[in-house]
Amino acid sequence: MFTETGKIYLYKALLHYKVKELVTVTFLKIGYIGTTTLVEALLDERSSRTDLKMRVVSSGVNMDEAEAETVSRIATAIESDLYVVITPNAALAGPKKAREVLKETGKPIIAISDEPSRKAMRNLPEEGIGYIVIYGDPMIGAVTSFLDPVEMAIFNGDVLKVLSVTGVLRLIQQELDRVIDEIKEGKKPTLPEIVIDKATALGASNILNPYAYGKAMAAFEMARQVASLTTEGVFKTEDRDETIQKVTAAHELIRQAAKLADEAREIEKSNDSVVRIVHFKSGDRRKKVGLYEKY
Amino acid sequence: MFTETGKIYLYKALLHYKVKELVTVTFLKIGYIGTTTLVEALLDERSSRTDLKMRVVSSGVNMDEAEAETVSRIATAIESDLYVVITPNAALAGPKKAREVLKETGKPIIAISDEPSRKAMRNLPEEGIGYIVIYGDPMIGAVTSFLDPVEMAIFNGDVLKVLSVTGVLRLIQQELDRVIDEIKEGKKPTLPEIVIDKATALGASNILNPYAYGKAMAAFEMARQVASLTTEGVFKTEDRDETIQKVTAAHELIRQAAKLADEAREIEKSNDSVVRIVHFKSGDRRKKVGLYEKY
Amino acid sequence: MFTETGKIYLYKALLHYKVKELVTVTFLKIGYIGTTTLVEALLDERSSRTDLKMRVVSSGVNMDEAEAETVSRIATAIESDLYVVITPNAALAGPKKAREVLKETGKPIIAISDEPSRKAMRNLPEEGIGYIVIYGDPMIGAVTSFLDPVEMAIFNGDVLKVLSVTGVLRLIQQELDRVIDEIKEGKKPTLPEIVIDKATALGASNILNPYAYGKAMAAFEMARQVASLTTEGVFKTEDRDETIQKVTAAHELIRQAAKLADEAREIEKSNDSVVRIVHFKSGDRRKKVGLYEKY
């Protein structure tokens, strides 16, 4: 996305005539995965863009079909150039209904979901919907005997660290930005069809040190393993104490993954090689490495 | 909120006849503080409640007055029993406009915001609006030379850890739950008028070990100090390199605060004294301490 | 294995007349898994037993069929009451040959191997051979571009930490001890048919604190994930750099697993609840918890 020559990186879209000065993106959130918490903020981290208007509509944690439909209707009432629908398991009835409702608008739609969605998602392009499947954004240990609001928030904090450092959030941001750029250029956007596995994620992580890269990849895989443990604990374990053991292990695992992701970033910091790619007012992205460097 | 006698803690509302079977709460989010990311999820961490319907409407990161008005209108169009509006600095024009629009509904409103709001918020009760001011949910280091989407997400992950462990999120959840309980009982709810400083936060943290308590309090104060550094860096520093130094220091500080909060929780874990208070289907909360304990 | 009443735990075998005063166990090692490094030492950690004679014969790292046969022949030449053959992947030709040769002695045989062996191992009881399959003793990142002797030794150090704390080594020791006890009693021993997965391992770990238990279980699962990464890197990846990334990630993962296992044990230490089960001269095992406690 960047030409690597010269100190200043200008996104090529700048060279084109922009058909659209202001793009409206509406995010529809049904239930929660880690990425849900701040997906729209990824597109305008300092709230400076003048080319982008964002709306978010959500049913909170509820994923029922009826709920999904209601909030989808609110979303479709907001005139938008692009819809992004983010949900856990996109194969469930709620998320499915949401996509159906959104499709009525005829606007481009991108569905973002987690690993259990991978089969269902692969069929979306046939319906004209793009998708991003995120491996490494694991289900929480959702059992009464373990999960309370505080535990839930801590888990999400850890997930955010892993998703940030390992390149997941960067990749999502870049794909959404690319689509928005294409809309601004008046093109019919090419919608993403991406499965973010360890290779794709890390490829977007901009981590330079090879050991930091290894640490981040391990953290990513740990996050996937978290999902195995919570899925097993929540859906496949009858004994109450065993359930507690497995979800406890899962939350310890994500905490440890966050620490490993942090280790990876600390190495990059120690080499002053943390790559930063920021949004400018116009929506352009620019990149720098050294912290005191200019874009 | 709990009578401490007996093993089972039943919220007293259970003893009352419930006038309302289903309460709808609409969250209006204008811009971002850390708590914004998952405030509604605090009320139903496992998505099991049958007494509560939640809606979220947001303008994303944008806090302009016009934007605030637009999304507030969407929110008012959703019939709700309670509105919760969460924004940075509640004294700004955007948040102010949002409250004005919401007031037209005549429904109870609770404003949640960060420390710079404290003066403006203290006057809200005169307008019939409740408030929760959160010290310790600090402004991010929002300068082009430093903040990109990845850095932004990492920051929020760290903030979540601090807010979770130090009792901030628990207190917000408990206040919102109390108001919802009162609405369910058919009462005119007493709206919160709370400033969450270190004493109030920690008072809700349920931390038992006194050193863990000290660590959590220190983490809370560190989070406040973060705001001093980002405010200074973003608004009061002209030199570009000095700005970078201050916001970098601020983000290192929140990372360290998160680590200290984590230390506090690890101590509670090592003593198996982590208090869990979960939501049941009915919206009741129950509490336990030992991990294998029953509610 | 212990009656939990009273301060002194005496193994019940003590009450029986011992037919055999001295049992000889010969360990045949073909190639290396983590457990290989000190499996026999588990049975007599202070070199004090007078009831047990141990012999070890090994082909070193080599697992070829011919090599396996040669060293197996040496082993069979040592008159033994029990043979323990420990190898990676028990389905390979070398380990298979080793078992065939040992079977000629007519003596009880126990095969110990890692997760890829699980299918092959399940058929061993038909041949009269007992087995212990260890999930969580993962293959090393055996590629030229990454693995040198130093990296290899570090990996094994980390594996040992995980195997120790999570109960794997304890369980192996207990099973071997049980069989030896039965031989001493003149019985035909019941050979183990055990797959050490997270539940079986942790069940033998004697970890009391539930969060430490969760940490240890997470560490165990991380060790299994290591095997996924090394298997993928070594056998299923063509690109040299990708191979390096995966095996590097795997070794970072085992390092992190070792750290998490260490965290678990530190919690037990902080509560002075580390369980110790030692071998006495007679081969009996006794157990204590508090460090200054007596057996």
Place this chain on the structure above:
Amino acid sequence: MFTETGKIYLYKALLHYKVKELVTVTFLKIGYIGTTTLVEALLDERSSRTDLKMRVVSSGVNMDEAEAETVSRIATAIESDLYVVITPNAALAGPKKAREVLKETGKPIIAISDEPSRKAMRNLPEEGIGYIVIYGDPMIGAVTSFLDPVEMAIFNGDVLKVLSVTGVLRLIQQELDRVIDEIKEGKKPTLPEIVIDKATALGASNILNPYAYGKAMAAFEMARQVASLTTEGVFKTEDRDETIQKVTAAHELIRQAAKLADEAREIEKSNDSVVRIVHFKSGDRRKKVGLYEKY
């Protein structure tokens, strides 16, 4: 051992005509020091060498003279080009007897042992035996009240980390490889006469960063201090509780030494300056630094 010019390091032995295509080395292990666990694996970390056949024979933990003699006889029955006998305290009767038996073969012998052996070992060259004395491979806290199989394995895991990072294992590997090279060349090998103290060890560690070097040296000295504490605790302390305190301190010390060694290696990783020296099929060793570099 490497010429430092050029990217490819070829061991000079390659230039010679090899008299012997296949060398057999037999390792005789009597009792346990940390190095015992994987000493032979150091010579062929990926099990790829075609020039080397290895045999291991061991009496397990037992060091009695009679036991030593029996297993030595098994070892001498294996036709070998080189014998390596590794034991704790080489001055004891068992190890002594083992050397006597091996000498009957007329083959080159190398004795490897720990610090208490240093006096006895210095006389071995008179008998035509080479030696490697390892400072920093400390005695374990072998008292009933403390040491059980789990504690024993953890200790060995920590010892391995220290020996790996500080250069000890590298030096042993290089010396054994040199002798094997000479045997392959048809020479009468020059047997090592080496005391691995902090200077010799670190000299082989290939650590580049001077602070990492300091950390590793400190870790090495800590490992030696461990031996002081265990020796004092096991042999010179009468009071049971004082004994427990000293051996507990010793095991805490080795754990801390392992952490410091790990810190040293992490610094090298952060600079991508970890030196790797691998064995190729032919037995040659090649060296590289950057992880993605080629040999």
Place this chain on the structure above:
Amino acid sequence: MFTETGKIYLYKALLHYKVKELVTVTFLKIGYIGTTTLVEALLDERSSRTDLKMRVVSSGVNMDEAEAETVSRIATAIESDLYVVITPNAALAGPKKAREVLKETGKPIIAISDEPSRKAMRNLPEEGIGYIVIYGDPMIGAVTSFLDPVEMAIFNGDVLKVLSVTGVLRLIQQELDRVIDEIKEGKKPTLPEIVIDKATALGASNILNPYAYGKAMAAFEMARQVASLTTEGVFKTEDRDETIQKVTAAHELIRQAAKLADEAREIEKSNDSVVRIVHFKSGDRRKKVGLYEKY
């Protein structure tokens, strides 16, 4: 203070004729701040200077006016070229009296104190007294219910780490050295008028990596926050338990600050960029960066 050209840095004073061969500096210590513990040692870390004689006189922890006067009289009885008076809160009666007594000698005086002194100190130049106000050398949690000698010493250890790494001690040393140089040159010395805030401190820290710089700056600000907490706890809190909570939090905060300072230095070590500036026999300072580098 150093010309950056060439490998050898010679302080310019060397080029001048020295009027005074031996300077006597007397340190008067009334009560304790962190810097008090080794302020004079900063000027001659290896006890090698031949140009400097130092005397210390102190009333220990006592800051009463009478005590201050007595020890000040002892100090004035020591013929000195420079007096350095170091105390907590320079505005109190004791420190004030000390300065009055010292002024009778007509010799140059430098007062060193902590943040609460900043107002009082700014007036000292009118009296001909120089000053150094140290932000980040915080008051201890001096309440009976918390502070004992061990806690006090730990606190000071942590404070020393923060003051060392963040540049505070370096700056004090450089200023005192500059004044001594001027006295040696026969000049009337320009006395310092310095407030060591985060910018001034870090400016003297010689930290090169920008993230390490951020960590150190955060550590400095944490140390200031410690003072807020102890001041509040000791002087403004009536409830005993709340007092304990605040001072406990303060001491946890300084511990965490010390850890962050340590992280900063570890990064510099990993890059071999720790700057060292040593005193030579003559009192000259020389600087180097790489550890094996020469001055």
Place this chain on the structure above:
Amino acid sequence: MFTETGKIYLYKALLHYKVKELVTVTFLKIGYIGTTTLVEALLDERSSRTDLKMRVVSSGVNMDEAEAETVSRIATAIESDLYVVITPNAALAGPKKAREVLKETGKPIIAISDEPSRKAMRNLPEEGIGYIVIYGDPMIGAVTSFLDPVEMAIFNGDVLKVLSVTGVLRLIQQELDRVIDEIKEGKKPTLPEIVIDKATALGASNILNPYAYGKAMAAFEMARQVASLTTEGVFKTEDRDETIQKVTAAHELIRQAAKLADEAREIEKSNDSVVRIVHFKSGDRRKKVGLYEKY
């Protein structure tokens, strides 16, 4: 020193008539060991005692005989009930001269010094002088190529942590307090004749958890090992680079020792079993364990 029955611990001296209401102790400091930095503060950590007047006189880092004599003369000019002289290596000419001068006063003298003093100190009682020899207060790495003021201060911070947690400072304080008590009672005080080795130190540490005790003991021994390395590096090594390696290792070792001491204290904190023994106004000491407990 405390009767363990009852919640309130009153020092028995309280029951006696006090002959002396105010005791004056003069500390004479010649050169620096770690304990030097705050030895007098140990006796009155909150500056509240009304029964004790303290004076400190010091020659700073200089230990020359002439310097020692001069400052000793200043000390003798201060009428004192007790002299405490603290120096490195008490066998050197400077410290020796200091004792000679102090002896002229006829007052009780206690000499405090480090491990190299142990021989010289054992003869002091013959001269009527008491002594405290501190193992574990190690010499710094005092070579030009390594030690600058910042490194020196960091080292002392680490040493303070080790001395505090391991019981060294507690023991010194208790001994000095005991002697002061006896002086107050009008008795001829029994002067201490103590060598603080690991057993004596830890015995005064009040650490309850046995693993924390082990960690602290290990930290103490590490501090002694630091002295071995600095002594070797400074006095017995000719090569400049080897000297740097050894003193660098020594400073890494004390840093690691401080971390281990910190781990020990954290365990005590996690169990709320940190023992606090504070000085009251009257000079009495009282003890408590739980943080919220009363004395």
